[in-house]
Amino acid sequence: MKISPPSTRLGWIGTGVMGRSMCGHLIQAGYPVTVFNRTREKTTALVEAGAKWADSPLEVAKQSDVVFTMVGYPDDVRATILGDQGVLKGLQNGGILVDMTSSQPSLAIEIAVAASSLGLHSIDAPVSGGDIGAREARLSIMIGGEESTFQDLMPLWTLMGKTIQYHGKAGAGQHCKLTNQILVGGIMISMCEALLYAYRSGANLESVLTSVSSGAAGSWSLSNLGPRILRGDFKPGFYVEHFVKDLGIAIEECKRMKLNLPGLEICEQLYRTVQAEGDGRLGTQSLLLSLARRNQIQWPANQATP
Amino acid sequence: MKISPPSTRLGWIGTGVMGRSMCGHLIQAGYPVTVFNRTREKTTALVEAGAKWADSPLEVAKQSDVVFTMVGYPDDVRATILGDQGVLKGLQNGGILVDMTSSQPSLAIEIAVAASSLGLHSIDAPVSGGDIGAREARLSIMIGGEESTFQDLMPLWTLMGKTIQYHGKAGAGQHCKLTNQILVGGIMISMCEALLYAYRSGANLESVLTSVSSGAAGSWSLSNLGPRILRGDFKPGFYVEHFVKDLGIAIEECKRMKLNLPGLEICEQLYRTVQAEGDGRLGTQSLLLSLARRNQIQWPANQATP
Numbered sequence: 146m147k148i149s150p151p152s153t154r155l156g157w158i159g160t161g162v163m164g165r166s167m168c169g170h171l172i173q174a175g176y177p178v179t180v181f182n183r184t185r186e187k188t189t190a191l192v193e194a195g196a197k198w199a200d201s202p203l204e205v206a207k208q209s210d211v212v213f214t215m216v217g218y219p220d221d222v223r224a225t226i227l228g229d230q231g232v233l234k235g236l237q238n239g240g241i242l243v244d245m246t247s248s249q250p251s252l253a254i255e256i257a258v259a260a261s262s263l264g265l266h267s268i269d270a271p272v273s274g275g276d277i278g279a280r281e282a283r284l285s286i287m288i289g290g291e292e293s294t295f296q297d298l299m300p301l302w303t304l305m306g307k308t309i310q311y312h313g314k315a316g317a318g319q320h321c322k323l324t325n326q327i328l329v330g331g332i333m334i335s336m337c338e339a340l341l342y343a344y345r346s347g348a349n350l351e352s353v354l355t356s357v358s359s360g361a362a363g364s365w366s367l368s369n370l371g372p373r374i375l376r377g378d379f380k381p382g383f384y385v386e387h388f389v390k391d392l393g394i395a396i397e398e399c400k401r402m403k404l405n406l407p408g409l410e411i412c413e414q415l416y417r418t419v420q421a422e423g424d425g426r427l428g429t430q431s432l433l434l435s436l437a438r439r440n441q442i443q444w445p446a447n448q449a450t451p
Numbered sequence: 452m453k454i455s456p457p458s459t460r461l462g463w464i465g466t467g468v469m470g471r472s473m474c475g476h477l478i479q480a481g482y483p484v485t486v487f488n489r490t491r492e493k494t495t496a497l498v499e500a501g502a503k504w505a506d507s508p509l510e511v512a513k514q515s516d517v518v519f520t521m522v523g524y525p526d527d528v529r530a531t532i533l534g535d536q537g538v539l540k541g542l543q544n545g546g547i548l549v550d551m552t553s554s555q556p557s558l559a560i561e562i563a564v565a566a567s568s569l570g571l572h573s574i575d576a577p578v579s580g581g582d583i584g585a586r587e588a589r590l591s592i593m594i595g596g597e598e599s600t601f602q603d604l605m606p607l608w609t610l611m612g613k614t615i616q617y618h619g620k621a622g623a624g625q626h627c628k629l630t631n632q633i634l635v636g637g638i639m640i641s642m643c644e645a646l647l648y649a650y651r652s653g654a655n656l657e658s659v660l661t662s663v664s665s666g667a668a669g670s671w672s673l674s675n676l677g678p679r680i681l682r683g684d685f686k687p688g689f690y691v692e693h694f695v696k697d698l699g700i701a702i703e704e705c706k707r708m709k710l711n712l713p714g715l716e717i718c719e720q721l722y723r724t725v726q727a728e729g730d731g732r733l734g735t736q737s738l739l740l741s742l743a744r745r746n747q748i749q750w751p752a753n754q755a756t757p
Contacts, residue, residue, distance in 0.1 A: 273666040310662045320652035328668035331641020334714035339633040346626035356616045360579040362634035364670035408640035
């Protein structure tokens with residue numbers, strides 16, 4: 146499929162904080178875009194920018210050559226794509242489905258098989274880079290599925306991302322995203338634990354960040370979330386509940402692949418604890434609050450009197 | 452004390468891979484330096500550069516105004532500084548001891564008390580930045596002890612380091628270094644686990660590194676050690692056995708401070724496992740080999756057939 150505006154018709158399902166920015170870039174590039182979202186109000190800005198509303202994933206698909214989905218949980222992915230009113234029922238022969246939700250590799254494979262049997266193409270393409278990356282079109286997009294379809298979609302990837310990487314057959318994009326989340330998990334634990342250690346030792350935390358941020362202990366998370374933690378800012382960049390979903394999927398995949406990763410297991414437990422304690426809608430840095438409670442530490446900490 | 456070459460006489464004890472570079476910078480700046488090391492041959496290059504050999508820490512101290520120690524384990528620190536032939540027995544009134552070994556905060560306090568009772572000054576100043584940082588004088592130096600002594604030593608810190616940070620009273624430098632090591636530990640676990648996950652999922656690991664290195668999963672370790680792991684290079688930047696020492700000290704301090712850090716505890720266990728399996732003299736990235744053995748994975752992995 147040759148993709149170019151305005152002849153290629155796009156569809157976008159799921160216009161949350163990530164999806165709305167990504168979809169906006171496609172509209173801005175001149176593509177005709179049809180949108181659907183469970184909460185219709187979240188499509189208002191896109192419709193004002195030129196998108197057309199449709200009443201279901203099915204209706205979006207009927208009017209599109211390529212449909213993107215960016216929804217919440219694997220169950221949402223399943224309903225949106227494979228359901229009775231789902232995308233695969235509406236695409237015409239040769240149409241392409243691109244699921245950008247962080248979801249299960251096994252579900253990505255199931256979708257690919259279903260799509261193929263209908264003469265359709267499917268791609269899994271989860272992203273990292275957060276709301277800022279989405280807004281600035283600097284996402285890392287991790288792509289699995291048929292390589293020729295990945296290549297066909299290149300004009301669209303470059304509108305949304307900066308690091309565009311093909312990883313192999315269906316599910317490979319999801320596996321790469323899970324790899325990313327395993328990395329993030331260990332970094333978050335050690336960041337929160339290290340800051341609590343430093344606090345309990347009586348340290349000035351700003352001074353500690355100065356000493357440790359630029360060397361072997363340095364990380365994106367420490368540079369970006371460390372200062373937020375110090376000023377008591379636990380607002381979501383990335384929701385705890387979404388991270389719990391991703392870690393849970395990673396654990397499922399490990400069980401399936403008979404892989405024992407002890408760090409991942411404790412990470413998943415700790416983040417489920419954060420969620421159980423009621424902080425699922427805070428940012429992932431709020432693991433610190435949970436570990437602080439466990440250790441009878443008030444936070445934000447009064448650094449004068451640890 | 453006003454410190455400047457050539458009137459200020461320096462001593463250096465411990466000329467391993469870190470110490471010899473750091474001491475070399477002091478010699479190059481024009482200071483008269485007396486050196487001692489358990490294995491005398493490791494001082495040869497420094498003596499050729501102008502340093503004078505002495506037969507014991509005591510003898511070094513007798514000929515120095517400021518003595519640096521950079522040795523291995525807390526027991527070595529204790530013997531070198533507090534022992535019968537130790538530094539504190541040799542320094543004259545007003546002399547300064549600077550321990551740059553990564554060691555116990557409690558021992559740093561003990562040394563500071565002993566020094567003070569003798570009319571001496573002591574500073575704990577562990578570093579991060581590794582052999583390259585030592586060679587290029589780009590270390591992060593984390594300093595505890597009397598602030599005026601820290602200030603007096605400024606002409607010397609700047610010869611060895613780039614990030615020079617005072618952290619408070621005796622032991623505060625050591626606490627900061629332990630904070631650094633807690634951070635590194637979580638990053639190492641998640642890096643090794645993530646690479647094994649990716650491998651077992653059938654991924655091309657180079658492609659995965661491309662996707663995950665620059666975003667929220669990014670870290671110094673992933674950028675610097677990830678590529679080494681992929682090519683099967685487990686040579687030490689930083690020895691497993693030294694990391695086990697640091698993590699063990701961090702755990703001791705947590706017990707003393709009644710602080711429960713579940714991630715640190717699993718990290719210390721995993722690295723003790725690496726050491727028990729015989730890899731104590733490999734680099735910290737060899738945690739991957741231990742986790743690979745546990746999961747019956749051969750490494751370096753033939754990525755074509757996971």
